[in-house]
Amino acid sequence: MAQPVIEAKGLGVKFAVNRRRKRSLREMFIHGTKRDPNAGSTDFWPLRDVSFEIGEGECVGIVGKNGTGKSTLLKLIAGVLIPDEGEVTVHGKVAPLLELRAGFNDQLTGRENVNLVGSLHGMTPQQLEDRFEQIVDFAEIEERFIDTPVRHYSSGMKVRLGFALISQLEHPVMLVDEVLAVGDKSFKRKCYEAIDRMLENNRTMVLVSHNEGDLRRFCGRGLYIKDGLLALDTDIESALSAYNEDTQAEIDARKNNKNKKKKNNNDNNDDDGDEKAA
Numbered sequence: 001m002a003q004p005v006i007e008a009k010g011l012g013v014k015f016a017v018n019r020r021r022k023r024s025l026r027e028m029f030i031h032g033t034k035r036d037p038n039a040g041s042t043d044f045w046p047l048r049d050v051s052f053e054i055g056e057g058e059c060v061g062i063v064g065k066n067g068t069g070k071s072t073l074l075k076l077i078a079g080v081l082i083p084d085e086g087e088v089t090v091h092g093k094v095a096p097l098l099e100l101r102a103g104f105n106d107q108l109t110g111r112e113n114v115n116l117v118g119s120l121h122g123m124t125p126q127q128l129e130d131r132f133e134q135i136v137d138f139a140e141i142e143e144r145f146i147d148t149p150v151r152h153y154s155s156g157m158k159v160r161l162g163f164a165l166i167s168q169l170e171h172p173v174m175l176v177d178e179v180l181a182v183g184d185k186s187f188k189r190k191c192y193e194a195i196d197r198m199l200e201n202n203r204t205m206v207l208v209s210h211n212e213g214d215l216r217r218f219c220g221r222g223l224y225i226k227d228g229l230l231a232l233d234t235d236i237e238s239a240l241s242a243y244n245e246d247t248q249a250e251i252d253a254r255k256n257n258k259n260k261k262k263k264n265n266n267d268n269n270d271d272d273g274d275e276k277a278a
């Protein structure tokens, strides 16, 4: 493998479910001042014991069911979340597209957001000035809207501006979470071309997506996350096959259970009928 750019060793993170909380004024009035006895917090680990290395220039897809920890893994790589176990090392700066709006503030205008978020990611005032027009052009935001607060933008407009800005960063690592699912057809095509260019320039990318076409298009390798564990680290086709087989097995098991229940209910109804007849 090329020089590792991302190294994860025994990575794990836990969240508290049902965190113990103080009662609200209304609840205190009804139940008294004691804390809610049913609201004890328990930890759960959406990800545990995850280890892998990603080399320079690789594009790795992360696949798995909803809620299995894919976005959490990207947030750990981005440094947005701190692991509770293990460690993740990233050699170089990270350009994160983790949520649809690239961290934009709804109260600020498109222009203000581009300048704020761009500078937070290390773009100099000169770079921002030089690239501003290109960013707005790429995002296809009409001039009359660029000085409007982004709360008035459609979700497509926000995503386009977010992608246009983050794709201008020259950071060696790019993290993309489901962003390609939102844009319209022509914007998607532009995003594909932008990603192709980034990969040609040896950038490293981790892509979370439920779109198999996108995963096959960009990724050579796939990490299949199952029940919070790294079930497979293999080529993207094998990762998708394993995921699809597991999904089919789950669907079949659910169908069988449903049929069994139906049969049991029918048998019980027949027994009732026999007893009544007797």
Ligand SMILES: Nc1ncnc2c1ncn2[C@@H]1O[C@H](COP(=O)(O)OP(=O)(O)OP(=O)(O)O)[C@@H](O)[C@H]1O
Binding pocket: 015, 016, 046, 064, 065, 066, 067, 068, 069, 070, 071, 072, 073
């Ligand atoms: N800040 C948080 N606090 C508590 N639980 C969280 C937090 N963030 C995520 N979770 C939980 O962790 C689990 C993994 O979430 P995550 O968003 O990583 O899943 P995912 O695989 O990306 O799902 P999807 O395919 O639906 O986007 C879920 O059960 C989610 O509810």
